[in-house]
Each structure stands twice: as C-alpha cells, then as structure tokens.
Amino acid sequence: MDGLLIDSEDKYTMITNEVLEMYGKPKLPWSIKAQLQGRPQPEASKIFHDWAKLPITPEETAVKQLSLQQKYFPQCSPLPGVPTLLDNLVSTQSTNQPVHIALATSSHSKNFELKSGHLKELFKAFSEPHRVLGDDPRIGKGRGKPLPDIYLLALETINEDLRKKGEAEIKPEECLVFEDAVPGVEAGRRAGMQVVWVPHPGLLEAYKGREGEVLAGRTGAHKEEEKTAAEKEAEELQSSRVQGAGQPGEIGDGFGQILSTLEDFPYARYGIQLP
Template identity: 70%
Template sequence: MDGLLLNTEDIYTFITNSILEEYGKPNLPWSIKAQLQGRPAPEAVKIFHDWAKLPISHEEYSQKLAVLQQKLFPSAAPLPGVVKLLNDLHATTKTGHPIYIALATSSHRKNFELKTGHLKELFSLFPKSNEVVGDDPRIGKGRGKPLPDIYLLALETINEELSAKGERPIKPEECLVFEDAVPGVEAGRRAGMQVVWCPHPGLLNEYKGREEEVLAGLTGEHKEEEKTDAEKEAEALQGERISRGNGSGKPGKLNDGWGRLLPTLENFPYEQYGIEVP
C-alpha cells in the first residue's frame, strides 16, 4: 500500500526530515530509507535510530511521529494509475475469468485507518476479509517482510473463500504481487509468486545496476539471525503455510522472468499476464 497505492512514502519522508531538522541532522538519504520501506515498524525504527543517533529516546521520537502522522496521513492520495488498476481488476469479478485481489501491508491497523479513512470508495474494492495488516495476529512475531508470511496469508484469505464455494484453490505461482519496496519484492518472491516492482525514482536510483537482483529477491534483505522461541514457533507456522500453499520460501533466480520493473502503474500491461478486463 505505502508507496505503491498511496503517496505515503513521500509523507513519511517529509515527517522524518522535519524531526531530523529539529535536531540539526541531515535529511534521510535513500540508502537508509530503502532499508526502512516495507519493513515492520519495530525493525524500521531500529535501523533508523542506529543511523540517526537522535538525542531523544525511541519513545519521544515515536510520540513526535504520531502527532505528525495523525495530521498528515489523512491527506494521502492514490498514486498514478492506481484508481484505474484497482477498478479494472475488480471489474473482472463480473466475467468468466475473475481476478481475486487482496491487500497485504506492513502498516498497523491504526495507521492503515488513518491513511485510508478518506478513501473508502477506493479501498472498498478490497474485500474486508482479504485485508492483511502489519499487526495481524495471524502473522508471527518477527515474521514481517522480507519474509513471505504476509503474502501467503493474503492468499489463504482468498482460498478460504474459494473453498467455501467449492472452487479450486489458487497456487502461489498464479499470484502477482505489486510492490514498491525491495524487502517486499523479496517477500513476494519467497512466497513463490510473480512480482511487479514499481519503485519510487529515488529508490530505483539507489539500486541502479542491481535491478535484476532486486527482481529475483536476491539483495540479501533477509538475514538469518538468532531466533527466540516465539520466532521459532512462528517460523514453524510459516513452514506450514509454505507447505499448504506450495510456496518455496526461497527467493528466485536472476533473469527468471518472474519479476518485472515498471516505472508506474499507469497503462498496466494486462495482456502480458493473461488478464482480461471487460
């Protein structure tokens, strides 16, 4: 959602730079911002503070963030091509070749509501049962992007509905993930899904020459670390998800054709994915 459907990444940047300026710090560079995008809040906060070294506690920083977010998130707007894309995909449900859509975002429910409350008509195109937010209890602790859980869970929500109708489940390889963030691309590839990467120009410049690496999910954003018991339990659940959904849990290969870079969601090439829009 953030930076892909809505211009909230620019809002995040403005808010962050406002706080940095208050303490005489330089603006947030894309080399750091690239690491924050798409990640769960706790991980993003740690990366940011390790770089910024602000003379205030994490709690004080979070309070300042919350005040500015409360003020600015309700001004979030759809990015170019988004309204048409979502309406086109939704329109296929009235045809013999329906496309099922789900929303998978690292934003927690409170911020999700702040960003979308004024855009109810647009976000009503996503069935409520197919919304997966960052603090969804079905996602284990420490299992956010770039791990694949959030996309596998989104697919589960769709397949539960199909099962209730007596229809066959959708496989990961039949899914298309739309992402702007590098950890998100990796999450999609680890879920065994195809990915469209539509990055901010600043992010694309940061990964210049490494585009194919990003599209394969091979940038190394996922690093194995020592795990707590809770994280091991969550990993076991994720393993079950992969098994049920036939996903690999592993990234792709360079130039395997399962990732595509698009500068914008305008004029989306439906025919290249076999999507028939009425």
C-alpha cells in the same frame, strides 16, 4: 499500500525529515529509506535509530512522529494509475476469468485508517476479509516483510472463499504481487509469487545495477544468519505447506518485472482479460 497505492511513503519521508531537522541531522537518504520501506515498525525503527543517532529515545521519536502523522496521513492521495487499475481488476469479477485481489500491508490498523479513511471509494476494491494489516494476529511475531507470511495469508483469505464456493484454489505461482519496496519484493518472491516492482525513482537509483537481485528477492533484506532458531523452524514449516515458499527466486527467472508507474498497466502480459 504505502508508496504503491497511495503517496504515504512521501509523507513518511516528510515526517522523518522534520524530526531530523529538529536535532540538526541531515535528511534521510535513500540508502536508509530503502531499508525502512515495507518493514514492520519495530524493525524499521531499529534501522533508523542505528543510523540517525538522535539524542532522544526511539519511544520519544515515535511520539513526535505520531503527532506529525496525525497531520499528514489524512492528506494521502492515490498514486497515478491506481484508481483505474483497481477499477479494472474489480471489473473482471463479471467475466469467466475473474481476478481476485487482496491487500497486504505492514501498516497497523490505526495508521491504515489515518491513511485511507478519506479514501473509502478507492479501498472499497478490497473487502474487509481480504485486508491483511500489519497487526493481524494471524501473522506471527517477527514474521513481517521481507518474510512471505503476509502474502501467503492474503492468498489464504481468497482461497477460503473459493473453497466455500467449491471452486479451485489459487496457487502461489498464479499470484501477482504489486510492490514498491525492496523488502516487499522479497516477501512476494519468498511466497513463490510473481512480482511487479514499481519503485520510487530515488529507490531505483539507490539500487542501480542491482535490479536483477531485487526482482529475484536476493538483496539480503532478510539475512539467514540473523534468523533465530524459532524463525527458521517456522519458515521450514511454512515451506512444507506451500511448495517453494520461503525461498527467493533466481535472477532472470521472469517472475519479477519493473514498472515505472501503474498507468497503462500491461494486463495482457499477465493473462488478465478486461470485460
């Protein structure tokens, strides 16, 4: 959602820079911003504070950010091409090759409502059962992006409906993840899914020369040596449930593509037939 469907990532940057300015700190560079995108709040907060070294606690920072979020998040707007893309995907439900869509976001319920409450028409494309938010209790603690769980759960919400209808389930490799953030791309690839990466120009510049690593989910956003024993056990269990889950892709394997915008999306490339 953030930075992919709506311009909330720009709002996050604006909010963060206002807090940094209060303490005479430099603006947030893309080298740090790239590490924050798509991650659950606790992990993002630690990365930010290790860099910013503000003279206030993370809790005090969060209070200041929350106040500014109340101001800026209700101003979020759809990014170029998004309304048309969602309308087109929903329209396939009337064909014999319907595309099923779900939302997988690290944003918690309160922030989701702040950002999307005034955009009901846009988000009606995602029915309530097919919205997986960052505080969904079905996502284990510490199992947010760049781990694959949120995308596998989003797929399960779709497959649950298909099973009820007696229809064939969708396999991970038949899924297409839309992402703007590097940890999110890794999450999609670790879920065994294809990924379209639509990065902010600043993010793309920060990863210049490493695009292949990003598309394969091999930037090291989730380092193996940092995993706890419990995380490794949970990932092995998840991998046993879904073939290929938990492992990144290979550079140049064709499962990842870069788009500069969601305008004029190449539906035919992914076998999507519009009515």
